Amino acid sequence: MRLAVLGVGLIGGSIGLAARRRLGAEVIGFDPGPTTLARAIEAGAIDIAAASVGEACEGAEVVFCAAPVAGLADLTAAVLESCGPDTVVSDVGSTKRDIVAALGADERFIGGHPLAGAETSGVENAREDLFEGARWYLTPKSERSSGLLYDRLQRTIAGLGARVQAIDPEAHDRLMATVSHLPHVVANVLVGQAAEELTRDSERMPEVGPSFRDTTRVAGANPAIWGDIFASNREAVAEAVDAVAMRLRDAAELIRAGERDAVAEWHAGAAADRRRLLEAELSGGPLRELRVVVANRPGTIAELALALGEAGVNIEDMALYPTPDMTSGAVSLWVSGDDQAARAMALVRELGHTVSAVADGGE
């Protein structure tokens, strides 16, 4: 199979690596940056460096457009012009409505979005297993997309290790707005609010709590990427943000009214919602949180993680809650299922730490 990758960064490079090694495909790559192209060859991500979009597309059965969101629609349109009728063309952009609206009338185009790799960038971070087990959304337009081409694309992506799910482009963008873009907007707003509030009464900023740190971890992250994402998904994001604003007004009213039972019910509902959301993404059983009190000296976390690792208990997620001076604190460890939780608790106790199981979240 001949496969073309247009844009050989982290995602494009990983597609190339996986396609070459797992599918035995011949991969031809193009990138506007010539050094990027050279690095892609060096990393084994592509077999051949093409000199142009047209050259890359020649004879390709599957083409992935993996440029940044801002230039993606133009690139993909150029690709569709270069390709013959028997080529399936997909992209990896994180929003789908606009590009499908622009190009979905072409039966060779099927929009795509792999949920992988957002944490790093560059072909030097490309990995053959980047998509292993990852969700990969495809947005075929049922009335247009060719069944034959969809099937080829779908099998190719499954061969890269990903789990394909077809979804309506608008539903996809609403979904991403809620679980990915919205938290960024909220984080931005919270730090703005805090910065204003905290400088109102004194010169000195006070300590912020662990809950604040968690909630605002992504504030202002990667401006280049997020500018594009907010722009290309602006309606779904704005709608989700408005919905949250409305819910916050309701919450403010509830809290202001001071009806203890109503507040308690609302709070318990949030705990249930969170559990449901987290458990949906894990396979090894419901997530269990263990809270360990530790000295925050170098090595303590390592000792803990090592003991669990040696015993085969995998830490699915971890959060440190240091005291303000960082000399001690608590660590939350999330493990999958009751068995792993019980083993983890026993091991942590053997190390002399205090550990307790947390019922629902917990600060």
Add this chain to the structure above:
Amino acid sequence: MRLAVLGVGLIGGSIGLAARRRLGAEVIGFDPGPTTLARAIEAGAIDIAAASVGEACEGAEVVFCAAPVAGLADLTAAVLESCGPDTVVSDVGSTKRDIVAALGADERFIGGHPLAGAETSGVENAREDLFEGARWYLTPKSERSSGLLYDRLQRTIAGLGARVQAIDPEAHDRLMATVSHLPHVVANVLVGQAAEELTRDSERMPEVGPSFRDTTRVAGANPAIWGDIFASNREAVAEAVDAVAMRLRDAAELIRAGERDAVAEWHAGAAADRRRLLEAELSGGPLRELRVVVANRPGTIAELALALGEAGVNIEDMALYPTPDMTSGAVSLWVSGDDQAARAMALVRELGHTVSAVADGGE
């Protein structure tokens, strides 16, 4: 010095331990739960178990009321009735306006709030060093509080290891509303919104991203405690929530308008605010984030943390960003200052991992 602790849980017990060992104080404790009192004696948190509030207060120079927020005002009022004119009485509740309004007319009462220990509970988790380096707010009423008594209280708390800061009770509650209570309300609202949105289009919940997980980590946490906190700080919390709702509406408008430069400026402002807020609480230099790509098999995190620990690099905070199937992912490590960051990067590279410095947050 004779010191009384009313309510011997995590905070009261830790006050007792620190007062006995660091100040050589004689500590008398009272708790409505007789087994709690026995455990407090066993843990060395108190010298003497009193049979009543009155007995505990007899002859005490400093009294700390450390009951849960809901019963705190009543307990403190009872304590003030039992104590003579030369006793200073303080509390450790996480909101201050109501209790100061109720009791601040008594010149022996000075409200207090140590920022420590919210991550666990119970006298069995009490530690002599719980307050070491921690901020401890005091809310004297300037026109009423006795200078002599304030001085004694302040010196006692400093002796426990904490850093005392006087603050107006209303400013305190607004501050806490913003940096601690607000993120909980926002987390609750976000999971509610997501649970509704994600079940709208399909039966199956999709994966949620790391940003969503971070932002909603505290959703529905500790219902018992949070019900009280929302109740006792309802006005400041409701006001902060309303302010955030308003900011979100502005953000929605900004995003909907799609002016790239304005969105970029807003986003960059959030990054700057976040850095300012985080750096305010750290002493060892500005926080640096390193992003490491790792296999998420048991032991990898341990190996990393161990290598850093052995080299004396302390991990201030850590976040895992696993791929959906948990086989691999990225780890963010936060360390203090450029020197530690450079050493950490070299060590991580020696272990064969890919590591990069993250400019501002980053998902």
